[in-house]
Amino acid sequence: MKKTTSTTTDLKLINRNKVYRYIYENDKVSKQDLVRDLGLSLPTISQNLTELFELGLLRYAGKFESSGGRKAKKISIIPDARMVIGVEIKMDHINIVAIDLRADTQPSRRMDNDFEASDSYGKFLAEAIEQYIREKAINPAIILGVGISIPGVLSEDKKNLINAPTLKARQVPIEALTKYITHKTFIENDANAGGFAELHSRKDLTALAFLSVSEGVGGSFIFNGVLYNGMNNRGAEFGHMTVVNGGKQCACGKFGCLEAYISTSMLMCGKDRRVETFFERLKAGEASCKTIWEEYLTFLCMGINNIRTIVDCDVILGGTLARYIGEYFEDIKKRLAGIAVFDYNADYLKLSNYTSNASAIGTALRFADEFIRTV
Numbered sequence: 001m002k003k004t005t006s007t008t009t010d011l012k013l014i015n016r017n018k019v020y021r022y023i024y025e026n027d028k029v030s031k032q033d034l035v036r037d038l039g040l041s042l043p044t045i046s047q048n049l050t051e052l053f054e055l056g057l058l059r060y061a062g063k064f065e066s067s068g069g070r071k072a073k074k075i076s077i078i079p080d081a082r083m084v085i086g087v088e089i090k091m092d093h094i095n096i097v098a099i100d101l102r103a104d105t106q107p108s109r110r111m112d113n114d115f116e117a118s119d120s121y122g123k124f125l126a127e128a129i130e131q132y133i134r135e136k137a138i139n140p141a142i143i144l145g146v147g148i149s150i151p152g153v154l155s156e157d158k159k160n161l162i163n164a165p166t167l168k169a170r171q172v173p174i175e176a177l178t179k180y181i182t183h184k185t186f187i188e189n190d191a192n193a194g195g196f197a198e199l200h201s202r203k204d205l206t207a208l209a210f211l212s213v214s215e216g217v218g219g220s221f222i223f224n225g226v227l228y229n230g231m232n233n234r235g236a237e238f239g240h241m242t243v244v245n246g247g248k249q250c251a252c253g254k255f256g257c258l259e260a261y262i263s264t265s266m267l268m269c270g271k272d273r274r275v276e277t278f279f280e281r282l283k284a285g286e287a288s289c290k291t292i293w294e295e296y297l298t299f300l301c302m303g304i305n306n307i308r309t310i311v312d313c314d315v316i317l318g319g320t321l322a323r324y325i326g327e328y329f330e331d332i333k334k335r336l337a338g339i340a341v342f343d344y345n346a347d348y349l350k351l352s353n354y355t356s357n358a359s360a361i362g363t364a365l366r367f368a369d370e371f372i373r374t375v
């Protein structure tokens with residue numbers, strides 16, 4: 001008997017979720033659309049709509065034009081019925097952002113603080129999140145969780161940060177970072193989160209390699225819509241492919257890694273360390289910047305070409321670099337076509353859809369996705 005009850009409950013939930021997802025995916029729908037396309041009876045549809053309205057997840061959004069008879073009401077989801085917070089941990093600051101169920105974002109907030117594996121840093125994170133929630137006047141009760149992205153390799157169970165060269169951290173228990181946060185948390189490697197955000201924003205792709213170029217260089221590989229993490233949770237760490245035997249020392253301690261050549265910290269002329277300044281000077285035609293850029297591009301293209309050769313799918317270029325290279329993008333593609341063995345052009349290379357906060361958004365999306373799949 002018990003089994004039958006649970007099966008009936010499961011079926012009810014499955015039907016309710018079908019109704020919610022149909023409305024989510026089709027934006028504005030009528031009750032008749034639901035009956036026609038979901039193959040459920042009118043009473044079942046009506047019952048589920050009542051429940052979803054009572055949960056505060058749906059609204060009426062006007063009426064459809066009618067060619068005769070009563071005009072049908074447009075039913076739509078309420079995107080900000082639930083919110084998710086995304087946090088990007090960087091070496092010397094964090095970025096916090098909030099997204100709704102449609103992945104629309106609230107303006108982000110940067111807070112400066114050097115990363116350290118300490119109790120006080122854990123408190124800083126929790127307080128920064130609470131402050132942001134207050135500033136944006138988000139009702140804490142509708143927050144699904146806090147997604148945190150971190151530039152490092154995590155253990156399979158995500159309980160331990162094994163190695164994060166850019167943060168100069170090894171073997172940090174995640175609990176130490178999250179224990180003061182009062183919401184549910186989910187932590188993820190930053191490039192994996194960035195790759196997931198790209199996948200989410202590109203409905204036409206099921207496979208992609210994401211190359212994130214900031215101070216640190218990371219990557220992720222998604223195949224059939226699923227992240228491929230490798231056997232040790234460190235797959236697609238493109239930044240640590242060797243590109244020069246015995247070359248420059250990398251933040252990881254080894255020599256000749258791609259990161260040592262294409263980290264944005266390489267883009268510096270004079271004493272000003274800002275990437276923005278480098279591109280201003282490059283644009284102004286400064287000779288020393290041109291020389292640096294020329295060498296930089298050689299390695300950037302080498303890295304991208306190697307990735308493409310291995311994975312044979314679109315490669316998305318993201319991270320801080322993506323913010324500045326719009327006007328050099330065609331040149332980069334031309335260079336890539338020139339060194340490719342199998343490709344005649346480099347249309348496989350795409351610029352990230354996110355100029356900032358990709359990994360914060362990507363990790364927050366995990367909560368939003370789960371909610372949409374299970375509500």
Ligand SMILES: [Zn+2]
Pocket residue numbers: 239240250251252253254257258259
């Ligand atoms: Zn390295």
